[in-house]
Amino acid sequence: MTFRRVVAAAAEAATIAAIAYIGVAIARTARFAQRGKECGGHTSPVTVLVPLRGTEPGLEENLRSIADQEYPEYQVVFGVARSDDPALPIARRVATSLPSRHIEIDIGACAVTRNPKLANVISMMRLARHDVLVLCDSDTRVDASYLREVVAPLEDSSIGLVTCLFAGVPQDEALASKLIAMFMNDQFIPSALVEGLFGPLRHGFGPTNALRADVLRAIGGFEALGEHLADDFMLGNEIAARGLRVVISKYVLRTTVSEPNLAALFRHELRWHRTIRGVEPAGYAGMFITYPVPLALFALLFARNRARAATLLVVALLARTALQRVSAHALGVKPAGPWLILPRDFFGLAVWASGLIGTSVHWRDSHLHVDTGDVLAPALSL
Numbered sequence: 001m002t003f004r005r006v007v008a009a010a011a012e013a014a015t016i017a018a019i020a021y022i023g024v025a026i027a028r029t030a031r032f033a034q035r036g037k038e039c040g041g042h043t044s045p046v047t048v049l050v051p052l053r054g055t056e057p058g059l060e061e062n063l064r065s066i067a068d069q070e071y072p073e074y075q076v077v078f079g080v081a082r083s084d085d086p087a088l089p090i091a092r093r094v095a096t097s098l099p100s101r102h103i104e105i106d107i108g109a110c111a112v113t114r115n116p117k118l119a120n121v122i123s124m125m126r127l128a129r130h131d132v133l134v135l136c137d138s139d140t141r142v143d144a145s146y147l148r149e150v151v152a153p154l155e156d157s158s159i160g161l162v163t164c165l166f167a168g169v170p171q172d173e174a175l176a177s178k179l180i181a182m183f184m185n186d187q188f189i190p191s192a193l194v195e196g197l198f199g200p201l202r203h204g205f206g207p208t209n210a211l212r213a214d215v216l217r218a219i220g221g222f223e224a225l226g227e228h229l230a231d232d233f234m235l236g237n238e239i240a241a242r243g244l245r246v247v248i249s250k251y252v253l254r255t256t257v258s259e260p261n262l263a264a265l266f267r268h269e270l271r272w273h274r275t276i277r278g279v280e281p282a283g284y285a286g287m288f289i290t291y292p293v294p295l296a297l298f299a300l301l302f303a304r305n306r307a308r309a310a311t312l313l314v315v316a317l318l319a320r321t322a323l324q325r326v327s328a329h330a331l332g333v334k335p336a337g338p339w340l341i342l343p344r345d346f347f348g349l350a351v352w353a354s355g356l357i358g359t360s361v362h363w364r365d366s367h368l369h370v371d372t373g374d375v376l377a378p379a380l381s382l
Contacts, residue, residue, distance in 0.1 A: 113226030160244025
């Protein structure tokens with residue numbers, strides 16, 4: 001068998017596997033779209049922790065949406081590591097504009113950890129007054145029912161962590177902003193739902209995680225996660241290891257995204273990819289099957305049976321477009337133009353290939369290095 005025939009057969013098999021994956025992803029995402037709202041009566045006081053570092057488009061609107069909730073009793077803590085952080089005056093404006101809300105601001109991270117975000121969060125915990133904690137990213141935009149819906153599952157004592165899926169919403173018309181939203185909506189969220197077929201969830205997702213303070217203490221506090229890059233993943237992992245359930249809320253967040261150019265987008269996604277590789281290396285190695293259209297084009301390039309390969313390409317295009325539409329409906333967002341699917345998937349494949357090797361990542365203005373898995377190297381720029 002010639003090299004060309006081997007490559008053609010491998011590419012065709014990979015394309016068929018990718019199309020099958022997309023079919024499963026469509027089914028799982030469509031099922032998630034049928035969810036209702038959380039209807040629990042959980043009213044325990046809540047502390048919301050929002051770590052800040054630098055500014056981003058829509059930050060003030062994001063913080064205001066998080067702080068202005070229809071919930072009986074809650075406290076919001078905004079935290080910055082330095083007094084000259086440009087996010088600080090924005091946080092202060094939000095606090096001033098909502099005088100009836102209990103908003104506090106922590107300045108100057110006192111903890112020393114390898115993960116700069118968690119150094120901030122650990123410092124913020126000194127202001128936390130309530131036994132239910134919600135850790136929320138600053139690029140998150142929510143509505144007034146957010147807190148009530150997210151903490152509702154914690155009424156069940158067998159649940160240790162509530163985490164949330166999220167929809168990427170571009171803050172501008174830049175191509176890079178549209179592409180990163182597509183990565184979230186078309187690829188990451190469907191893959192997270194497919195993962196549910198393989199057993200109970202054992203990790204959290206970044207934008208929001210809710211838990212009780214006693215559960216946090218049982219795993220050693222946020223300090224126990226301080227050396228990890230994938231702190232949200234490890235938070236759920238540690239909680240699941242203690243026999244408690246990790247569940248996905250029915251509430252879908254809006255993650256506001258804005259990337260100035262493709263280089264910045266590449267660095268951002270490469271951090272996500274290397275993080276995934278660190279915690280789930282086998283899953284990461286197989287991530288290429290989430291790109292059926294590039295695989296189908298590659299199969300067509302080497303195919304001996306052009307008609308069959310062309311048919312696979314058409315099916316791959318239809319399946320990939322269907323997934324985009326189904327996911328947008330499930331997440332409640334407008335889908336990107338279908339003409340962006342091909343550049344999005346080729347860009348994603350390039351990031352995936354780069355993520356197979358390398359140990360450095362960029363987070364905000366920090367350049368971090370990974371030792372083993374997702375464990376950060378001791379020296380990092382803060």
